[in-house]
Amino acid sequence: MSVLNFFKASPAIPLKDYTDKMFKSTRMKSFWAFSFAYAIYYVCRLSFNVAKPALVNNNVLTPTELGVIGSAIFVTYAVGKFVNSAVADHSNIVRYLSVGLFFSALCNFIMGMNTSAIVLTIIWAFNGWVQSMGVDPCVVALSRWYDDKERGSYYGFWSVAHNVGEGITFVVTAAIITTFGYRFGFTFAGIMGLLGVLVALMFMKDSPAACG
Numbered sequence: 001m002s003v004l005n006f007f008k009a010s011p012a013i014p015l016k017d018y019t020d021k022m023f024k025s026t027r028m029k030s031f032w033a034f035s036f037a038y039a040i041y042y043v044c045r046l047s048f049n050v051a052k053p054a055l056v057n058n059n060v061l062t063p064t065e066l067g068v069i070g071s072a073i074f075v076t077y078a079v080g081k082f083v084n085s086a087v088a089d090h091s092n093i094v095r096y097l098s099v100g101l102f103f104s105a106l107c108n109f110i111m112g113m114n115t116s117a118i119v120l121t122i123i124w125a126f127n128g129w130v131q132s133m134g135v136d137p138c139v140v141a142l143s144r145w146y147d148d149k150e151r152g153s154y155y156g157f158w159s160v161a162h163n164v165g166e167g168i169t170f171v172v173t174a175a176i177i178t179t180f181g182y183r184f185g186f187t188f189a190g191i192m193g194l195l196g197v198l199v200a201l202m203f204m205k206d207s208p209a210a211c212g
Contacts, residue, residue, distance in 0.1 A: 026211055027145050031154060033203035034138050035161045037097055040196030041134035042165025043173065044104040045073070047189035048111065048124060050174045054182035065117040072121050073128035080132025088136035093144075094204045098197045100133025105193025112186030144207045168192070 048069065055061045061069070088096055107127035114120055138158060146154050169189075177185035205211050 023208070026205060027208075029203045030141065030145060030205045031158070033199050034093075034097060034141050035158050037101055037196040037200040037204070038134055038138050038158070039161040039165035039168070040192050041101060041104065041131060042162050043168050044101065044108050044189050044193045045127070045131050046166060046169040047108055047173055047186055048073070050169055051111075051177055051182040051185050054177050054185075058182065060115050060182075061117055061120070065121075069117075069121050069124045072125035073131070076125045076128030077132050080129040081135070084132050085136045088133075088140050091137070091140075092206050093137035093140050094200060094206050096133060097137040097204070098200045100130045101193050101200070102197045103127075103130040104134075105190045105197065108186045108190035108193060112183040112190070141204070 052066050055066065056063060104127055107123050107130070110123050111120060114123070142151055142155055142158065173185050173188055176188050
């Protein structure tokens with residue numbers, strides 16, 4: 001299976017005896033799944049921010065190195081959003097979102113196991129790229145599942161997800177780092193990332209047509 005085929009949008013399947021109640025149930029499960037996954041994207045992105053004091057205090061990185069790593073993720077994230085936004089429109093958004101979050105979780109695990117500034121910069125720059133795979137599938141999902149009359153309201157509900165992710169990071173991840181050290185903070189973010197992938201794969205659907 002090629003990469004392009006893996007990410008290809010799910011084909012429409014023959015119409016099922018699908019009641020309105022079943023449709024709304026499937027749609028709501030999908031909504032909560034990609035909203036949760038998007039919140040976890042932020043947990044996997046902001047873990048480095050709350051780990052900075054511990055990284056300096058433990059002589060792992062200098063303030064200058066922190067700045068370089070922090071800049072690297074912004075550059076790759078910006079470029080990634082420009083490139084990936086066009087790709088997401090024609091992709092299987094469940095796989096697309098899940099792959100990005102999986103690799104972001106992996107980046108967090110590696111960050112907690114390494115002390116080389118060069119390696120950490122490369123890993124966090126890569127995290128910026130895969131992080132850019134989070135927002136577009138969610139926007140596409142909203143356009144596929146909701147009509148013009150509903151889309152604005154649900155977009156507003158979905159947009160709260162990043163605040164949830166920030167809250168988890170600045171409360172839970174920060175508390176773990178303070179209590180157990182920065183390595184456990186990155187590990188926690190990685191575990192949450194894998195949980196987000198699992199939720200997306202279990203409950204998120206590519207489109208109404210793909211569900212019949």
